[in-house]
Amino acid sequence: MSLESHSEERSLVSYRSVDLAVSVVLLICAFVLGWDNLKLGAGWAPDGPESGYFPFYLSVILGIASIVGIVKALRTDGAESFVGRGQFKRVLQVAAPSIAYVAAIDFLGIYVASFLLISGFMIVLGKSKPIKSIITAAIFVAIMFYVFEVQFTVLLPKGPLENAIMY
Amino acid sequence: MDQLSSLLHGFEVLLTWHNMLLMLVGILLGIFVGVLPGLGGPNGVAILLPLTFGMEPTSAIVLLSCIYWGALFGGAITAILFNIPGEAWSVATTFDGYPMAQKGQAGEALTAAFTASFFGSIVAVVVITFLAPLVAGFAIRFGPPEFFAVYLLTFCSFIGLGREDKHKIVIALTIGFLLTQVGMDTVSGQLRMTFGSTEMLRGFDFLVAVIGLFGVGEILLTMEESFSFRGQQAKINPRVVFETWKKMPKYYMTLFRSSAIGVWLGITPGGAIAASFMGYSIAKQVARDKTGFGQGRIDGVLAPETAAHAAGTSALLPMLALGIPGSGTAAVLLGGLMVWGLQPGPLLFVEQKDFVWGLIASMYLGNIVGLIIVLATVPLFAAVLRVPFATIAPMILVSCAVGAYAVQNATFDIWLMLLFGILGYVFKKLNYPLAPLVLALVLGDKAEDAFRQAMIGARGSMWVFYSNPLVGTITTLGILLLVLPLLSDTFAKIKARRAGTHDIVPPPVSEA
Numbered sequence: 001m002s003l004e005s006h007s008e009e010r011s012l013v014s015y016r017s018v019d020l021a022v023s024v025v026l027l028i029c030a031f032v033l034g035w036d037n038l039k040l041g042a043g044w045a046p047d048g049p050e051s052g053y054f055p056f057y058l059s060v061i062l063g064i065a066s067i068v069g070i071v072k073a074l075r076t077d078g079a080e081s082f083v084g085r086g087q088f089k090r091v092l093q094v095a096a097p098s099i100a101y102v103a104a105i106d107f108l109g110i111y112v113a114s115f116l117l118i119s120g121f122m123i124v125l126g127k128s129k130p131i132k133s134i135i136t137a138a139i140f141v142a143i144m145f146y147v148f149e150v151q152f153t154v155l156l157p158k159g160p161l162e163n164a165i166m167y
Numbered sequence: 168m169d170q171l172s173s174l175l176h177g178f179e180v181l182l183t184w185h186n187m188l189l190m191l192v193g194i195l196l197g198i199f200v201g202v203l204p205g206l207g208g209p210n211g212v213a214i215l216l217p218l219t220f221g222m223e224p225t226s227a228i229v230l231l232s233c234i235y236w237g238a239l240f241g242g243a244i245t246a247i248l249f250n251i252p253g254e255a256w257s258v259a260t261t262f263d264g265y266p267m268a269q270k271g272q273a274g275e276a277l278t279a280a281f282t283a284s285f286f287g288s289i290v291a292v293v294v295i296t297f298l299a300p301l302v303a304g305f306a307i308r309f310g311p312p313e314f315f316a317v318y319l320l321t322f323c324s325f326i327g328l329g330r331e332d333k334h335k336i337v338i339a340l341t342i343g344f345l346l347t348q349v350g351m352d353t354v355s356g357q358l359r360m361t362f363g364s365t366e367m368l369r370g371f372d373f374l375v376a377v378i379g380l381f382g383v384g385e386i387l388l389t390m391e392e393s394f395s396f397r398g399q400q401a402k403i404n405p406r407v408v409f410e411t412w413k414k415m416p417k418y419y420m421t422l423f424r425s426s427a428i429g430v431w432l433g434i435t436p437g438g439a440i441a442a443s444f445m446g447y448s449i450a451k452q453v454a455r456d457k458t459g460f461g462q463g464r465i466d467g468v469l470a471p472e473t474a475a476h477a478a479g480t481s482a483l484l485p486m487l488a489l490g491i492p493g494s495g496t497a498a499v500l501l502g503g504l505m506v507w508g509l510q511p512g513p514l515l516f517v518e519q520k521d522f523v524w525g526l527i528a529s530m531y532l533g534n535i536v537g538l539i540i541v542l543a544t545v546p547l548f549a550a551v552l553r554v555p556f557a558t559i560a561p562m563i564l565v566s567c568a569v570g571a572y573a574v575q576n577a578t579f580d581i582w583l584m585l586l587f588g589i590l591g592y593v594f595k596k597l598n599y600p601l602a603p604l605v606l607a608l609v610l611g612d613k614a615e616d617a618f619r620q621a622m623i624g625a626r627g628s629m630w631v632f633y634s635n636p637l638v639g640t641i642t643t644l645g646i647l648l649l650v651l652p653l654l655s656d657t658f659a660k661i662k663a664r665r666a667g668t669h670d671i672v673p674p675p676v677s678e679a
Contacts, residue, residue: 036359087391
């Protein structure tokens with residue numbers, strides 16, 4: 001959806017730097033994976049390739065392609081913005097709660113965590129009325145429970161609350 | 168006519184209350200998924216796939232393929248009313264669709280888009296009905312070398328035909344490939360690239376990757392812009408619909424041309440997105456009266472929508488006949504086949520007649536029902552988009568998490584999904600294509616197996632890929648597809664240099 005005109009705000013980081021950084025990371029990955037597969041055996045046994053053969057040469061291709069990427073990135077000028085400050089702030093506003101949410105699933109179970117995520121999101125970012133947010137989140141979680149546990153018997157992770165009410 | 172009697176049989180399988188209900192649910196869910204930016208065809212299907220694990224395969228594919236048709240229809244609503252492409256293939260629809268809506272012709276634009284989609288799909292389904300059994304019959308003689316050659320052709324055509332930077336396509340492909348190889352090697356039983364971690368033993372599931380890359384990644388992208396959408400009003404009533412339909416016959420050439428382009432590009436992997444752009448630009452080139460494109464011409468809506476839908480539908484042909492998906496969503500559906508215990512490939516037409524023809528019959532019916540439903544429910548779905556994104560975003564996130572978890576009942580997969588989401592966000596912003604990554608994730612280990620089986624059969628001689636005319640032709644075709652664009656680029660550069668101007672060759676630009 002990059003067709004949307006990006007607002008004229010201060011750039012946080014240039015397209016070129018990120019492009020370069022990603023290529024370098026990929027090159028490192030290629031080295032690590034290539035090395036690991038070489039240890040495994042990337043040669044040619046009498047009946048065809050060994051286990052490491054395919055991944056080894058894929059790593060080589062990945063390495064070459066990322067070197068091309070590095071060269072290309074170095075040759076472009078760095079005017080274009082990768083992400084603006086305001087944009088990045090908004091992205092973090094989703095990314096941070098998402099990480100907290102996934103972490104919470106382990107302790108609280110997916111239903112409670114989802115309820116907290118949806119209601120919290122609506123109240124803090126959407127500036128909705130707390131009551132409305134809580135009701136919306138509760139209805140969503142209830143539907144989720146009905147569809148997965150009751151209709152399709154897909155068991156989702158549960159936490160202390162579910163244990164307490166003995167489900 | 169063998170195909171016709173098979174098709175009739177397919178309708179018999181399909182026409183039960185249970186399946187019809189699933190079809191209805193699928194289409195509604197699909198439109199919903201297509202309308203919302205951040206939920207698309209591939210990850211909508213991926214999220215719901217775990218729900219179908221316990222279902223009978225035919226019912227499951229009816230549900231999931233109807234989600235796909237619905238998503239194809241739904242993308243147009245967002246494109247026309249909100250100027251946001253709900254799906255990548257609707258980008259070209261915004262060019263003329265949104266201006267029409269601004270002029271107060273939203274109803275006409277929507278009717279035109281849906282009708283065009285319907286038309287493109289039906290053409291593609293007819294092609295599938297008659298061509299797929301032939302292709303499958305032909306492919307039944309394929310052995311491992313032939314299959315590897317076809318995989319090679321698929322990957323090469325992605326690189327050769329892709330609009331993005333070539334090295335980025337190659338990177339996307341190799342990453343997908345490498346990810347499939349993590350875990351236990353199926354041939355020798357050795358562990359690869361696990362780095363001593365037990366979680367990595369299982370390897371990466373492509374569904375988790377799809378949900379992360381397309382679902383979470385897309386939400387992050389959408390959040391960049393703003394929290395609310397502003398759109399045009401949708402006024403659609405039977406009168407507008409019939410008025411627009413009366414105008415349709417005038418544009419029969421546009422419809423047929425775009426269908427042909429779409430069917431062709433859908434069968435060759437590379438897909439619906441390219442088809443919609445090509446449909447649009449060719450309509451623009453051949454139009455006698457060239458004024459008004461981009462300002463709200465009805466054929467500017469018809470051309471890309473027909474092509475995109477024809478391509479999206481015909482992408483299922485290679486999936487059914489050869490076991491090679493032509494698009495991201497087709498790749499997910501193919502993954503579904505394996506989950507339901509069906510072996511994708513040409514034998515499907517012999518061993519699973521009910522399944523195949525039930526699916527093909529559901530393509531006909533699904534598109535007819537879909538057209539009616541989507542026309543009737545536009546105002547409803549437009550209202551969905553007026554719900555603040557801060558309400559919808561966490562719900563999509565939760566759905567993604569549930570989908571990722573349900574694949575293998577592992578919380579670790581939810582973390583992976585998040586990781587793939589961030590990767591998807593960065594890759595999308597850097598114009599890395601995601602479809603090749605997903606395709607390689609689905610086909611990677613099958614390609615490797617085919618290669619190694621071919622090698623075992625040929626005692627390690629690479630010449631097996633030129634051992635008979637069939638496999639030789641496919642291999643050569645693949646290599647040509649890979650090399651030709653590079654050659655033509657080089658020639659163009661040399662020509663430009665001879666002419667003394669260096670700036671004639673435009674750098675490859677990719678649109679989203």
